[in-house]
Amino acid sequence: MSEISREEFENFFKYFKGESHQSQAVGILYDSIDRSLLDGDSEWIRVYRKPPEPQEPVAHFLMELKRSASLLRGLFEIRQGSKRLLSVAATSGINPHQGPGDWSIKGAGPIPPFSGIRIDLDPLYLPQKGIEGNFYKILPFSFANGRGDFGVHFDANVPGTAGCIAILFRMDWAKTEGVFERLREQGFKTIPLSVSYGSSPVPAPSATPVQAPLSSLELALKSAKTTGASARTAAQDGLKSGGVASSRQLAQTDVARVRANLQNVTAGAKAYDLPVALVAAIASRESRVGNVLDANGWGDRGNGYGHMQVDKRYHAVDTSQGPGGAAHYRQACGIYASYLDQVAKKHPSWSMSDRIRGALVAYNSGMSNVQSIERADVGTTGGDYSADVIARAQYYQTVFTS
DSSP states (O other), X not given: OOOOOHHHHHTTTTTOOOOHHHHHHHHHHHHHSOGGXXXXXXXXXXXXXXXXXXXXXXXXXXXXXOOOSSOOOEEEEEEETTEEEEEEEEEESOTTSOSTTGGGSTTTSOOOOOSSEEEEOSOEEEOSTTTOEEEEEEESSBOTTSOBOOEEEEOOSSSSOSSSEEEOSHHHHHHHHHHHHHHHHTTOSEEEEEEEEETOOSOOOOSOXXXXXXXXXXXXXXXXXXXXXXXXXXXXXXXSSOBHHHHHHHHHHTHXXXXXXXXXXXXXXXXXXXXXXXXXHHHHHHHTTTTXXXXXXXXXXXXXXXXXXXXXXXXXXXXXXXTTSHHHHHHHHHHHHHHHHHHHHHOTTSOHHHHHHHHHHHHHHOGGGOOOSTTTTTTSGGGOHHHHHHHHHHHHTTTOOO
């Protein structure tokens, strides 16, 4: 009789159910095996009892940059050790800005080929045109060359991206999200991403992506203590209780509208050196970024105009570019900035975080109500105006850059 192969031997134990031939084989092996191998501290037993941690997967985006009459295609892959988990068609940038060096073109060029990038596997749902689904942030959100706000998403409706990595086909996107979900189940929150462009004579940027330096206002906003929304404010969206978590949920609901108006939000913020996140948070609180205004852009029983609700009773309202236009955002930001200056003069000992809070109170209910930090929101709408806006802004600081 010829000797059976290892594979034939393994078949004795497949789908072990304690059948007689299996039990007999196990008994013979147990009796004849070297006893040292049965020691509970043996290496193979330790590995069996505590398998090694799964190797960190790595994502790769590869595309050849060139001048072309049509949108370029590349590959988005994920590997875990020697195993390839995913390989799908993808693109970044928009034609005709996919040539060598175009990664420096804001809003049109492909993602820069920096090192040190990671994909956040916890998605944001964005219904806006061009994404219309889950958006996986690429971290950090701000790059050393001034670009940022990138992510991985499905290429919906409009071919190409403003710099994100877009998966081109619906079936491939389903595969991609399936892989992301399995990796989350394995405990991975983020995975590294490498970006490389073949046949490019232009040297890639050598700097590692860094978070853009924060201004004193941004730092103060980030560190400000807050209790978040009141239960009354949270009830707008059917939330059962108030607090910071509710503010963040309210802000997240408005993310798509902020993105749709981000250019004008940013224009207003930049005009007065304000944090983009703070301006977005005021618009979220005042009008849900325009979602609760009437057809002509008015709210507050016809007294407040635009996303940031400039009150016609106290200001000559600029309606020239509409309720979400750059002119409106610049006017509203100018009003808030003037309150910052007034609060600084009225309370020179207050910290920058307290001045931000005080200016928010003034923006909502006037300078006369800015008396003390301890009772800052007494008299404001909902009794929580500054606390809620600050919590929303801190959420937006994780989503948008200034």
